[in-house]
Amino acid sequence: xKRFDPAALPGFAWIxxxxxxxxxxxxxxxxxxxxxxxxxxxxxxxxxxEWYAAAAGNAAVQGAALRSVVIALCAxxxxxAVATMAALxxxxxxxxxxxxxxxxxxxxxxxxxxxxxxxxxxxVFAAVKVATGYTGLGYLVxxxxxxxxxxxxxxxxxxxxxxxxxxxxxxxxxxxxxxxxFRHVTLPILAPGIAAGAMLAFVISLDDVxxxxxxxxxxxxxxxxxMLGQLRRAVTPEVNAISTALLALTVxxxxxxxxxxxxxxxxx
Amino acid sequence: MTGRAAPPTAERxxxxxxxxxxxxxxxxLAVGATGPLLVIVVYAFLEKGSYSGVQWAFTTEAWFQVxxxxxxxxxxxxxxxxxxxxxxxxxxxxxxxxxxxFALGLPTAWYIAMRPPERRAxxxxxxxxxxxxxxxxxxxxxxxxxxxxxxxxxxxxxxxVIESPIQILYTDxxxxxxxxxxxxxxxxxxxxxxxxxxxxxxxxxxHDLYASRWQALRRVVLPVxxxxxxxxxxxxxxxxxxxxxxxxxxxGGKNMMIGNFIELQFGQGRNxxxxxALSLILLAIVLSALIALTRLTQRETGA
Numbered sequence: 001x002k003r004f005d006p007a008a009l010p011g012f013a014w015i016x017x018x019x020x021x022x023x024x025x026x027x028x029x030x031x032x033x034x035x036x037x038x039x040x041x042x043x044x045x046x047x048x049x050e051w052y053a054a055a056a057g058n059a060a061v062q063g064a065a066l067r068s069v070v071i072a073l074c075a076x077x078x079x080x081a082v083a084t085m086a087a088l089x090x091x092x093x094x095x096x097x098x099x100x101x102x103x104x105x106x107x108x109x110x111x112x113x114x115x116x117x118x119x120x121x122x123x124v125f126a127a128v129k130v131a132t133g134y135t136g137l138g139y140l141v142x143x144x145x146x147x148x149x150x151x152x153x154x155x156x157x158x159x160x161x162x163x164x165x166x167x168x169x170x171x172x173x174x175x176x177x178x179x180x181x182f183r184h185v186t187l188p189i190l191a192p193g194i195a196a197g198a199m200l201a202f203v204i205s206l207d208d209v210x211x212x213x214x215x216x217x218x219x220x221x222x223x224x225x226x227m228l229g230q231l232r233r234a235v236t237p238e239v240n241a242i243s244t245a246l247l248a249l250t251v252x253x254x255x256x257x258x259x260x261x262x263x264x265x266x267x268x
Numbered sequence: 269m270t271g272r273a274a275p276p277t278a279e280r281x282x283x284x285x286x287x288x289x290x291x292x293x294x295x296x297l298a299v300g301a302t303g304p305l306l307v308i309v310v311y312a313f314l315e316k317g318s319y320s321g322v323q324w325a326f327t328t329e330a331w332f333q334v335x336x337x338x339x340x341x342x343x344x345x346x347x348x349x350x351x352x353x354x355x356x357x358x359x360x361x362x363x364x365x366x367x368x369x370f371a372l373g374l375p376t377a378w379y380i381a382m383r384p385p386e387r388r389a390x391x392x393x394x395x396x397x398x399x400x401x402x403x404x405x406x407x408x409x410x411x412x413x414x415x416x417x418x419x420x421x422x423x424x425x426x427x428x429v430i431e432s433p434i435q436i437l438y439t440d441x442x443x444x445x446x447x448x449x450x451x452x453x454x455x456x457x458x459x460x461x462x463x464x465x466x467x468x469x470x471x472x473x474x475h476d477l478y479a480s481r482w483q484a485l486r487r488v489v490l491p492v493x494x495x496x497x498x499x500x501x502x503x504x505x506x507x508x509x510x511x512x513x514x515x516x517x518x519x520g521g522k523n524m525m526i527g528n529f530i531e532l533q534f535g536q537g538r539n540x541x542x543x544x545a546l547s548l549i550l551l552a553i554v555l556s557a558l559i560a561l562t563r564l565t566q567r568e569t570g571a
Contacts, residue, residue, distance in 0.1 A: 009378065016379035019372050019456070020391075022449060023398045026409035029419055033412070082293040089289025096283035102290045109301050113510025113554055115527040116547045120304035122534060123311055123544070126321070146300025149293055207402040210512050214534075224404050231408060231517060243405040254400050258393070 031247070034240035051241035061242060064226040071137065071222065072205040075144035076152070080198035082145075083152035084190070091160045109147040117147065118214035125215055135217040143215050144205045151204045152197035155261065159193025192260050199257045203250055305551075311544035322540050330541035334549065351529075358525040359553075361440060361515075362508035365447040366455075369504045370497070372448070373455035377496075380456075381463040392460070399453035407514050410449045414442055414518075438520035446518040447508050454503040462496025498561050506554050526550050 034052070038045025055061050083106075090102055109117065125139045167189070171181035209224040216225060223246060230239050312330050314322040337348040380391040398406065413419045414436040421433040436442050466489065474484040512527035519525070524532070526546065533543030 009375070012375040012379045015372060015375035016391075019376040019452065020394055022372075023395065023452060025419070026406070026413045026449070027398060027401065030405070030409040030412060078296070082296055086290040086293035089286040093282050093286050096279065096286050098283070099286065102287075102294065105294055105297055105302060106290075108297060111506075111555070111558060112301075112305065113506065113527070113550055115510050115512045115530055116308070116551050117301055117305065119530060119534060119543060119547050120308045121300070123540065124304040124307050142296075142300045146297050149297055153293070203400060207404075209402075209404050214531075224402060227404055227408070228513070231404075231411075239408065243402070243408060247401055247405060250400055250402065251397060254397065 027247070030240055031244050033237060034244040036237055036240075051237040052245070055238045055241045055245070058238070060221070060226060061223075061238075064221045064223045067137070067220065068206055068222040068224070071140050071144055072202045074141045075148045075205040076198045076202040078141070078145040079148035079201040080152040080156070080194055083149050083197055083201075084156055084194055086149075087153055087156040087160050088186075091157050092163070092165060106153055107150045110150050114147075114210045118211045121211060122214040129217070137220065139215050139217075140212060140220065140222075143211050144208060147208070147211060148201035148204050152201040155196040155200060156190065156193045159190055159196075163189055196257055196260050199253055199260070203253055206246070206249070308544045308547055312541055312548055314541050316539050316541050319538065327541075330539075330545040333539070333542050334545055354524050354526060354529050357440065357523070358509055358527075361444055361447065361525065362505055362511075364444055365451060365508045366501055366505045368444070368448045369452050369455040370500065373452060373459055373500060374497075377456045377459035377463055380460055381466075388464075392457075395453050395456050395460075399457065403450060404513055406450050407446055407517050410446050411437065411517055414445060437518060438523065440519070440523055442518040443511075443515045443523060443525070446514045447511060450514055451504045451508060454507070455500040458499035458503060459493065459496045462493040462499075466492045498564060502558060502561050505557060509554060509557075510550060 037048035515525040
């Protein structure tokens with residue numbers, strides 16, 4: 001009778017390598033061509049940074065980049081703040097009525113297709129814009145903060161669940177007030193989780209296309225919506241350069257995220 | 269504190285603190301996500317405005333328009349073929365994406381799980397980076413590969429496999445390739461998490477008990493990794509069905525999916541109630557898929 005050897009299934013190695021090539025080949029090509037001196041997006045004309053210079057010198061790109069970062073920062077701060085409170089409220093507590101309902105609402109942005117949320121926000125914000133006359137960045141910050149909440153909540157909650165409650169009990173036994181116990185015991189241990197949550201929220205906000213496209217007022221392009229607009233017309237190597245820069249930022253943030261979560265995992 | 273049986277008052281205060289601490293998050297989501305979803309329900313039953321927006325009058329016209337169209341001249345009613353085509357294309361492409369991603373993802377996840385731990389970390393990192401890379405950037409990257417003068421066609425031309433470039437971009441195939449490419453990590457990661465948990469000694473035990481390969485696979489491996497399969501299936505199927513960016517860039521104007529069709533109603537179509545009704549239908553399909561799949565795992569693990 002033939003045995004089922006889990007480590008040596010025929011062809012699995014080839015498919016795995018193939019999948020990795022599929023995942024990386026387009027990205028690598030894009031990065032390489034962002035350094036292409038030629039105007040063409042297909043022919044190689046030597047190494048050059050001209051498209052980076054062109055992108056950096058483009059006022060529309062500068063504005064969009066600044067807007068992207070401001071919105072992502074606001075969303076990361078707001079989302080991780082409310083997510084931290086919610087995580088403290090819903091973990092390590094006895095089961096209470098409605099906890100399941102809180103979970104559902106917090107994770108709702110993960111379940112509803114983004115296009116549906118985008119359309120819903122368009123309808124509501126269009127009415128609010130007419131009623132109040134306010135057309136600032138507030139709508140984008142609000143929308144981004146909301147859909148970032150579950151991304152901030154999950155790592156914070158994971159960190160809290162892995163936390164030893166006896167430390168806080170010890171603090172309480174030593175006459176620490178609940179606030180002091182939180183400030184000096186819980187918060188420092190929780191900090192890597194909050195930082196990780198904030199970082200995920202930042203990346204998610206920075207990447208968003210659909211909701212931003214529907215909510216933004218005229219002249220409020222972020223980098224992704226600016227690129228979407230460019231891609232609809234003609235593709236220039238400038239888009240390659242912007243993409244590569246964004247990619248580099250994402251990789252840097254994610255590496256930091258992995259370091260943060262990994263270090264907290266190895267802690268006793 | 270936790271060890272003792274909490275008296276009812278303590279339990280009530282726990283609940284109160286729990287709710288109080290969750291309030292800011294709930295308020296933010298109510299204003300920025302959940303509340304507006306309820307507004308869509310209202311809009312789906314209103315009359316369409318003459319320019320855009322709505323008129324505040326109750327009608328089920330939008331729901332009628334989802335499936336039927338009225339002739340402008342003689343008011344005859346016929347099935348809206350274009351709408352049905354879009355629905356069918358969306359479901360078909362999403363199912364195909366999920367199946368293809370599974371066919372590629374399972375061997376990949378399995379292979380990664382069988383590597384020594386330090387190699388595994390590298391593989392996982394290599395799968396995770398594309399996953400976190402901006403969806404628009406990845407769509408753009410794959411677009412560059414499959415377009416007429418792109419990498420794929422140049423390579424095939426160079427190898428002499430084809431004589432003239434094949435038109436992939438702006439076809440359903442392009443949307444399919446793009447979605448598989450974009451959502452593949454979402455299949456690999458949960459599958460990996462499930463396979464990694466699997467204790468391979470169980471397989472040896474099964475064989476010692478005279479299980480055939482097929483029996484071992486079906487009775488021992490499958491039940492353990494089923495949650496991973498379901499999670500991967502949901503994570504690929506749900507965003508595929510609601511996909512907007514990928515079909516828009518790779519499918520061009522003709523090969524719309526539901527997401528693009530919804531957008532059209534709020535743009536050139538100027539039919540907000542129809543757009544709202546379509547959004548609700550999409551939401552209903554997604555939620556029923558989620559519920560069905562969750563039930564499936566619960567029943568299997570409960571048995």
